[in-house]
Amino acid sequence: MATLKHRLTYLLQLRWLWRLALIISVLAVLFLATTDSPYPIPSSANDKINHLIAFLELTILTRLAWPEIKGWQYAPVLLAFGLAIEVIQATLPYRYFSMADLAADGAGIIIGMLPWPGLRNTSKPALRDSPKPL
Secondary structure, three states, X not given: OOOHHHHHHHHHOOHHHHHHHHHHHHHHHHHHHHOOOOOOOOOOOOHHHHHHHHHHHHHHHHHHHOOOOOHHHHHHHHXXXXXXXXXXHHOOOOOXXXXXXXXXXXXXXXXXXXXXXXXXXXXXXXXXHOOOOO
């Protein structure tokens, strides 16, 4: 019987799952950032907290999807995505460009790049801890 640790290790190694989750998250963030209709989603009253959480999530999903890529390689891409959102918002009559939003995106990326338990060795499990299928 597989232990919880083995099951979690197995789950963390499902690159296709994390890549799919990243694509869905990018599309959701882009949609929510460009729509003018309020949707009943859990969020903070502070827009900057929402930006921080969104880019924290995108960073963690990127780390899970491609653990072999270093942070200095994907962080600029994520920040460019945040800048692209702000540029798109500048063209919308119900949104505006905000450097503070971009700074919150950067803060989320930085927090997401910090060491997180369980994320450090997901690309090559130890032989004794190799995951078994559920």
